[in-house]
Amino acid sequence: MKRILIVGNGAREHVLAETLKHSPQECSLAVFAKASNPALKALATEYHVGNSLSDFEALRTFVGHFNPDFAVIGPENPLADGIVDFLAAMNVPSVGPNQILAQLESSKSFARDLLTKYEIPGNPEFKVFTGAEGIKEFMNKLGGEYVVKADSLKGGKGVKLSGEHLDSIEDGFTYAMECIESDGRVVVEEKFVGEEFSLICFSDGKTIVPCPMAQDHKRAFEGDTGPNTGGMGTYSDANHLLPFLTQDDFDAAMHINQRVVDALKEETGQAFIGFLYGGFIAVKNGVRLIEYNARFGDPEAMNMLSLLKSDFIEICEAMIHGRLEQLNIEFERKATVLKYVVPEGYPDNSVKNEQIGLHPLPEGAKAYFASVDEREGHLYLLGSRAVAMVGHGETLEEAEQIAQAAAETISGPVFFRKDIGTAELIQKRIDHMAKIRN
Ligand code: GLY
Numbered sequence: 537m538k539r540i541l542i543v544g545n546g547a548r549e550h551v552l553a554e555t556l557k558h559s560p561q562e563c564s565l566a567v568f569a570k571a572s573n574p575a576l577k578a579l580a581t582e583y584h585v586g587n588s589l590s591d592f593e594a595l596r597t598f599v600g601h602f603n604p605d606f607a608v609i610g611p612e613n614p615l616a617d618g619i620v621d622f623l624a625a626m627n628v629p630s631v632g633p634n635q636i637l638a639q640l641e642s643s644k645s646f647a648r649d650l651l652t653k654y655e656i657p658g659n660p661e662f663k664v665f666t667g668a669e670g671i672k673e674f675m676n677k678l679g680g681e682y683v684v685k686a687d688s689l690k691g692g693k694g695v696k697l698s699g700e701h702l703d704s705i706e707d708g709f710t711y712a713m714e715c716i717e718s719d720g721r722v723v724v725e726e727k728f729v730g731e732e733f734s735l736i737c738f739s740d741g742k743t744i745v746p747c748p749m750a751q752d753h754k755r756a757f758e759g760d761t762g763p764n765t766g767g768m769g770t771y772s773d774a775n776h777l778l779p780f781l782t783q784d785d786f787d788a789a790m791h792i793n794q795r796v797v798d799a800l801k802e803e804t805g806q807a808f809i810g811f812l813y814g815g816f817i818a819v820k821n822g823v824r825l826i827e828y829n830a831r832f833g834d835p836e837a838m839n840m841l842s843l844l845k846s847d848f849i850e851i852c853e854a855m856i857h858g859r860l861e862q863l864n865i866e867f868e869r870k871a872t873v874l875k876y877v878v879p880e881g882y883p884d885n886s887v888k889n890e891q892i893g894l895h896p897l898p899e900g901a902k903a904y905f906a907s908v909d910e911r912e913g914h915l916y917l918l919g920s921r922a923v924a925m926v927g928h929g930e931t932l933e934e935a936e937q938i939a940q941a942a943a944e945t946i947s948g949p950v951f952f953r954k955d956i957g958t959a960e961l962i963q964k965r966i967d968h969m970a971k972i973r974n
Contacts, residue, residue, distance in 0.1 A: 538605050544614075545573045547838055559849040565579055571918060574910035606629045607629070631852045647825075654799035662726065672705050675724060736833055739808050740854060749778050752833065756883060770833075771871070771957040813831060835924055844868075870935070888919040901938050902926045
């Protein structure tokens with residue numbers, strides 16, 4: 537019986553746990569969490585709720601008691617804080633990069649500089665600033681179309697774009713100076729026009745194996761309006777590409793991911809073990825890198841892992857031991873659509889501690905719990921994204937109908953984006969890409 541530690545408590549960790557449990561190998565799971573998650577708890581033999589996922593003293597006690605064979609790390613913050621190094625010192629290997637390698641996500645300038653140094657394609661025109669000098673000039677050089685990226689992790693709120701969050705060069709400069717004040721540096725870069733997509737790979741530091749590609753929807757409301765969120769939903773297609781991308785786009789993104797894993801090895805002498813999440817954008821003449829994450833995506837993990845046919849415990853062990861090239865990893869050839877059901881008021885003024893009702897799901901649907909708690913047999917909203925509803929189908933149309941029907945089964949003060957995965961929205965993406973490329 538394998539003993540596996542999972543760090544985190546959202547829907548991503550729910551699907552990680554479910555996929556480990558689906559392995560033909562038996563396992564017992566312990567979850568190190570900072571909030572309750574009744575579905576994850578039901579899969580675990582031990583569930584610790586503390587104040588922080590980076591409370592390493594509490595982790596030491598939990599790990600000492602559970603004695604895991606390995607750990608799977610969900611979110612970015614503990615990775616950035618060195619949880620993998622801490623666990624390694626306790627002889628627990630992890631699926632997740634150590635602190636140095638996790639800089640790929642936790643320092644935007646580290647990622648950009650790595651691509652430049654190793655001549656990897658995909659970077660925009662960019663500059664890293666540590667003081668005021670030259671910032672406005674560079675923004676002007678970019679034609680006033682720029683992106684300002686806080687260097688460190690900011691929970692998805694560190695990136696601001698001209699024309700969307702910043703109305704002038706002066707606004708951009710003010711935000712860039714705030715970033716310098718907080719992190720000592722800031723990245724200012726060219727703004728891309730195109731369609732974004734995620735290409736997440738299993739990595740053992742040498743070999744990378746792609747998961748089906750997916751497109752996330754950041755904005756809270758239909759038609760891509762409203763504030764940015766952690767992601768309101770995602771879709772993936774039965775052929776594992778996306779309807780607005782070509783095989784060449786996939787090959788270009790895979791090439792960048794492989795070169796980055798190789799460059800990390802050369803730069804640090806260490807193997808990137810875990811989930812390498814390339815956030816890309818297809819543009820007029822190819823593919824560019826928006827940013828890297830050093831972990832599985834949320835929501836993407838639910839689209840991808842719910843399709844995995846191969847033994848996930850074997851994949852995790854292969855990542856840890858550098859044996860990925862020996863595996864034949866397969867995903868079902870089905871389309872998926874995911875709609876996150878979130879509290880009214882999300883993301884800025886979410887209702888909390890209100891009861892929601894979960895009713896029987898349509899066939900082909902799966903529910904993954906995120907920010908919900910169970911009290912006396914009832915589910916309550918905790919304030920962030922609540923339940924991810926995933927539909928599987930032979931086509932995107934079928935998967936969308938199932939996800940939509942599943943999301944509608946939740947009663948209470950919640951909402952979700954009805955447009956995610958619809959034929960209309962996907963056609964818009966295809967038309968947008970065609971217009972840009974012609
Ligand atoms: N899909 C967005 C994220 O995982 O950060």
